[in-house]
Amino acid sequence: MLDIRHLTKRYGDERAVEELSLSVAEGEFLTILGPSGSGKSTTLLAIAGHVAATSGAIALDGEDLTHTPPEKRSLGVVFQQDALFEHMTARENIAYALGPHDGEWDDEERVDRFLSLVGMAGHAGKYPDQLSGGQRRRIELARALVYEPDVLLLDEPLTGLDRTLREEMRGEISRIHDETDVTTVYVTHDQTEALTLSDRIAVLDGGELAAVGTPRRLYERPPNRFVATFLGSLSTFPGTVVDTDPLVVEWAGHRFELDGATAAAVGDRFRLYCRPEAVAVGGSAAITVDGEAIDLTHSGDRSTIAVRTADGGQFEVPVGGFPAVEAGDQLTLGIDPGGVFGFVGERRCPARACGAVPMHRSEP
Amino acid sequence: MFERSGGELVRKPRSSTAVFGLLSVLLVAYLLFPFLAFLRWSRQASIGSALAEPATRTAIENSLLTAPVATAIAAVFGVPLAYVLARHSFPGKSLVEGLVVLPLVLPPVVAGAMLLTGIGRFTTVGVFFASRGIPLTSSLVGVVLAQLFVAAPFVVITARAGFDAVDRRLEQASRSMGYGPVRTFWNVSLPLARKAVLAGIVLTFARAVGEFGAVMMVANNPRTMPTQIWVEFIKGGPTATVPLAVALLVTSLLVIMLTRFVGRLPTE
Numbered sequence: 001m002l003d004i005r006h007l008t009k010r011y012g013d014e015r016a017v018e019e020l021s022l023s024v025a026e027g028e029f030l031t032i033l034g035p036s037g038s039g040k041s042t043t044l045l046a047i048a049g050h051v052a053a054t055s056g057a058i059a060l061d062g063e064d065l066t067h068t069p070p071e072k073r074s075l076g077v078v079f080q081q082d083a084l085f086e087h088m089t090a091r092e093n094i095a096y097a098l099g100p101h102d103g104e105w106d107d108e109e110r111v112d113r114f115l116s117l118v119g120m121a122g123h124a125g126k127y128p129d130q131l132s133g134g135q136r137r138r139i140e141l142a143r144a145l146v147y148e149p150d151v152l153l154l155d156e157p158l159t160g161l162d163r164t165l166r167e168e169m170r171g172e173i174s175r176i177h178d179e180t181d182v183t184t185v186y187v188t189h190d191q192t193e194a195l196t197l198s199d200r201i202a203v204l205d206g207g208e209l210a211a212v213g214t215p216r217r218l219y220e221r222p223p224n225r226f227v228a229t230f231l232g233s234l235s236t237f238p239g240t241v242v243d244t245d246p247l248v249v250e251w252a253g254h255r256f257e258l259d260g261a262t263a264a265a266v267g268d269r270f271r272l273y274c275r276p277e278a279v280a281v282g283g284s285a286a287i288t289v290d291g292e293a294i295d296l297t298h299s300g301d302r303s304t305i306a307v308r309t310a311d312g313g314q315f316e317v318p319v320g321g322f323p324a325v326e327a328g329d330q331l332t333l334g335i336d337p338g339g340v341f342g343f344v345g346e347r348r349c350p351a352r353a354c355g356a357v358p359m360h361r362s363e364p
Numbered sequence: 365m366f367e368r369s370g371g372e373l374v375r376k377p378r379s380s381t382a383v384f385g386l387l388s389v390l391l392v393a394y395l396l397f398p399f400l401a402f403l404r405w406s407r408q409a410s411i412g413s414a415l416a417e418p419a420t421r422t423a424i425e426n427s428l429l430t431a432p433v434a435t436a437i438a439a440v441f442g443v444p445l446a447y448v449l450a451r452h453s454f455p456g457k458s459l460v461e462g463l464v465v466l467p468l469v470l471p472p473v474v475a476g477a478m479l480l481t482g483i484g485r486f487t488t489v490g491v492f493f494a495s496r497g498i499p500l501t502s503s504l505v506g507v508v509l510a511q512l513f514v515a516a517p518f519v520v521i522t523a524r525a526g527f528d529a530v531d532r533r534l535e536q537a538s539r540s541m542g543y544g545p546v547r548t549f550w551n552v553s554l555p556l557a558r559k560a561v562l563a564g565i566v567l568t569f570a571r572a573v574g575e576f577g578a579v580m581m582v583a584n585n586p587r588t589m590p591t592q593i594w595v596e597f598i599k600g601g602p603t604a605t606v607p608l609a610v611a612l613l614v615t616s617l618l619v620i621m622l623t624r625f626v627g628r629l630p631t632e
Contacts, residue, residue: 050536070539083537087555096551100542147541 001026001183002047002151007056009042009207016042018207020056024151024185029177031186033194033230034204040187041080043204044155047185048077060150071100076144076152076182080159082136084128090139091115091124097143114142117176134165138172145180154186158193170196191231195219203227219275225343233304234273237289237313239342241268249342252289252311258342270342276304276316278339281323285334291315293329298322307331405603414607423592424611430504430588431573434511435519438568442519443561447549449520450527464520467513475514476581483509483582506583511572518571519564526560527553566623570616589615 002024009017017039024030032040045051047058049070057066065073084093094111115121118138128136137157144152157173158166174197177184188194194201195215202212203226211218211227222228239251247258249270256272264270291313295306303323307315315333325331414420449461467475483489483500493500500506530553538548554561576590584591589612596604 045536048536048540050539069544070536071542071544073540074542075540077537077540079533079537081531081533083531083533085534085538085552085556096538097541100547143537143541 001028001061002185003057003059003062004043004047005057005059007043007046007058008054009039009046009051010054015039015207017046017204020204020207020209022202022209022212024183026183027181029184029186029197029199031188031194031198031201032204033188033191033201034210035189035230037206038204039207040189040204041155042207044153044185044187047151048075048153049073074147074150076147076149078137078140078144078152078154078157080156082128082140084136084140084143086128088127089124090120090126090128090131093128093139094143094146097146110146114146117145117179118142119172133161134169137161137169141173141176145176145182148182150183152182152184154184156188157186158188158190166193173197195231201231203230205230221341228273228343233276233316235276235279235313235315235317236271236273237309237315238311239270239272241266241270247344252287252309254287254337256337256340256342258344272340272342274335274339274341276318278336279315279317280334281305281317281319281325281331282334283332286337287335289313289333289335291331291333293325293327293331295327296323296325305331307333309333402606402609405606411607411610414604415611419587419592419595420608420611423587423589423608424615426504426507426586427573427589427612428615430507430511431569434508434515434572435565435569437508437512438516438519438572439561439565442516442564442568443523443554446520446523446561446564447527447553449524450530451532464517466517468517470514472514472575472577473581476510476578479510479513479578479582500582502583502585504583504586507579507586507588510578510582511575514575514578515568515571518567519561522564522567523557523561526557526564529560530556562623562626566620569619569623573616573619574612 004020004022007017007020008015020039020043022030022032032043034040042051046053049065049068053066057064059065060073085096088096091111094114095107098107098110111124112121115124118141120135120138120142123131123135123139128139131139140157154173158169161169170193173186177197186193186197198215200212200214201218203210203218205226211223213223218227219231222231228234237251239249239256241264242248242250242255244264244266247264247270249256249258249272251272289309291307291309293305294308297304297306301321303319303321305317305319305323305325307317309315317331317333319325415424445464449457449464470478480501481487483493485491485494485499485501490500498505500509534552534556535548538552539545543551574590576594579588580591580594587595589608593605593608593612596608
């Protein structure tokens with residue numbers, strides 16, 4: 001439905017977005033995820049028409065929009081910071097958005113319907129400065145949706161809200177998307193938002209597309225190191241190359257085989273990784289290793305123990321509640337071999353060409 | 365001395381209030397002093413009968429005609445210019461920005477002299493308009509031109525600051541809703557920059573209605589309040605200036621108060 005083709009935006013010599021190609025399907029919730037400065041907001045503003053692309057094209061339903069002014073694009077936009085009109089009430093803000101569309105400033109019924117959709121039916125007459133941060137966001141959502149745009153664009157809409165409100169609004173955005181089924185492009189630097197909300201995630205790194213895929217695929221089988229580290233914490237441990245064709249890496253008495261060509265030679269160090277959920281305290285798993293607890297992080301319902309092994313492996317071990325562990329304690333960790341992976345080649349390699357290689361435990 | 369408030373160190377207000385209060389009082393006193401001294405003179409002048417004189421009345425009428433016209437022209441051309449300066453970059457922009465401030469720097473007499481060299485009676489432009497029955501000097505048109513030249517910068521500079529303060533996102537939001545750039549300007553940018561724009565218009569009017577030097581050079585006749593005040597001063601000294609000066613002050617105050625009242629009205 002929405003197609004971005006080879007989008008490039010430079011500010012002088014500075015590259016904001018480079019050769020970005022991305023398609024969004026009808027009704028899809030696509031998140032553009034990346035650290036600050038990765039070009040995600042620029043991409044969104046280019047889709048909206050507020051930033052002119054240096055090169056490349058943007059098309060909606062096959063119609064080229066690259067040189068169409070913003071007002072002719074039929075997009076709803078919610079901006080990173082508040083963009084409510086302070087000189088209009090909540091109702092007027094929403095009604096204003098109807099003005100150019102059916103010329104129906106006075107379609108009270110429709111405004112009411114969208115006020116209800118965002119749970120703000122009782123606040124129609126208030127001015128923005130009488131609303132809380134979360135309420136303002138709701139009105140902005142209603143305003144961006146009331147004229148039933150083809151695509152809804154959200155630029156870090158939860159920035160500046162406190163943690164509880166972020167979680168609440170995350171649920172609301174998800175619910176509103178389910179109810180309206182509007183094609184949505186959501187920009188954020190928050191991996192939790194991306195993982196919980198999205199049908200698909202596009203990860204940007206330095207203006208380039210680092211990966212695109214479903215949250216599950218990107219989390220479980222990240223195509224490169226950047227995506228892997230950005231989408232969650234990683235445990236890492238140093239293996240040694242024992243064979244190169246195919247690549248076989250040995251660590252803690254176990255051998256792992258990886259697909260793909262590498263320049264590594266026998267005897268080289270080769271890092272292996274796993275997600276926290278592949279590691280647990282206790283020796284019941286297929287692979288066990290001893291280590292020392294070096295740090296504990298409590299976050300209420302769960303805690304994370306940072307463990308270092310003698311060979312330099314670093315593990316993030318999730319446990320429930322507050323464990324009776326102190327820094328300096330010796331622990332035995334169990335590692336699920338199915339969750340171990342490595343990276344072959346450069347981190348920027350395209351997803352299909354090199355990707356995260358699923359690991360097969362070789363016979364010892 | 366220091367209190368923690370919202371995670372930031374905030375000074376208790378007492379001592380700073382005293383300093384700010386003292387500084388404010390000193391300036392207000394200095395501004396007030398000439399007015400009081402002047403009003404002492406006014407007791408000796410018979411304002412009513414002086415204002416009834418035809419020459420005085422004509423000067424008041426001329427000022428009340430020319431200053432609003434000059435202000436309106438300055439606003440119609442100056443507000444869009446202010447918006448363009450606030451929103452766009454183009455080659456030679458800093459030159460334009462400098463040019464807009466320049467009339468403020470010039471002594472009004474020099475501004476008048478420059479206008480004369482441009483549109484004076486014997487210049488090409490002056491001859492062209494005079495031959496078509498529109499003399500650009502020694503006429504009400506001349507008065508307006510002189511007022512416009514010295515006063516227009518105020519509305520441009522002030523309105524520009526106002527537009528600078530309007531978040532671009534608000535305009536982008538309006539555009540994305542389907543409003544074109546002109547409707548976005550009218551519906552969003554202008555209402556939000558309303559206070560600054562009105563302040564600029566008030567300053568422009570104040571400067572236009574009170575302008576003496578440039579008007580004197582370009583159109584000593586017909587008289588406006590400031591030029592007539594000069595004539596009265598030559599004839600009768602400071603006392604003679606009182607009736608017209610009071611009229612000028614009252615006019616300006618009324619306009620300023622009226623504009624502030626309008627500025628507070630809701631836009632709908």
